[in-house]
Amino acid sequence: MFEELIDINKRPACFSIYTAEELWTEPYTAKQMLRYHLNKELPMASRKHTFIDQSANWIAEHFNLGSGKKVADFGCGPGLYALRLARTGANVTGVDFSANSLAYARETAKQEGVEIEYQQMNYLNFSSKDRYDLIVMIMCDYCVLSPSQRALLLSIFKKHLSPQGRVMLDVNTMNAYKEREEVSTYERRQLNGFWSPDDYFGFVNTFKYDDKKVVLDKYTIIEEHRARVVYNWFQHFDLASLSSEVESNGFVIEETYSDVAGGAYRSDSNEMAVVLRLM
């Protein structure tokens, strides 16, 4: 028991383990995630739906989306943005590894009679002959990836962007980093039964990696017959660090906002959104 508690409380090397697939595709958790996505007021898996409406309208107008334009949504979840963007007439592809979210996305597109191509896969393996006018990655998903995964993702974006294409993504800022604290807690049926329909103990250990501006929320979920650990990493950026990272990978930051709805950039916001173009 003592050894197990040592393990639960152990700080792993930064970005040493990637468990995003476990978090998003474990059958029970995936259902819970979809409930979060579809809760219009709860900004947990997707943002509030009033914001998504505003954001999709802004993206459609800003990037002049419509017939003849090709858009790729990386980590599209249940297609809340993909559907809204496809309503402009743009040709939209959504990529996600959650079968559960994509089933919902496909069904809603079908009900509306809107054509959207949904691909179930790890976006780090994405490959297509198509070239996109706009690639979006929304809800700070860029930040959960390690530096080498982010370099790989940017190379995938580069390969799939049309010459005049743009990438739009959002990231956590240093303000968000400052607000996080290292904590260790546990709770029976942590997060109101989010992790399992059965009884369990959920431990959360939050670690900060000051030299790298990374936060880890490490969840250890112990059921009677199963134990698992989910590692949720968050890289935090300022404009200089993001700019230098994308520049090392063939992009430049062309525009800067406080969010993906085109809110004016503020140095004190917890997130920022950027538009990238090829160098």
Ligand SMILES: C[S@@+](CC[C@H](N)C(=O)[O-])C[C@H]1O[C@@H](n2cnc3c(N)ncnc32)[C@H](O)[C@@H]1O
């Ligand atoms: C925070 S949610 C955001 C969903 C959507 N962008 C939105 O804002 O409504 C992240 C999404 O990315 C997907 N995802 C995370 N890592 C992925 C990966 N490596 N490959 C494919 N999908 C991934 C998850 O399944 C989830 O649907």
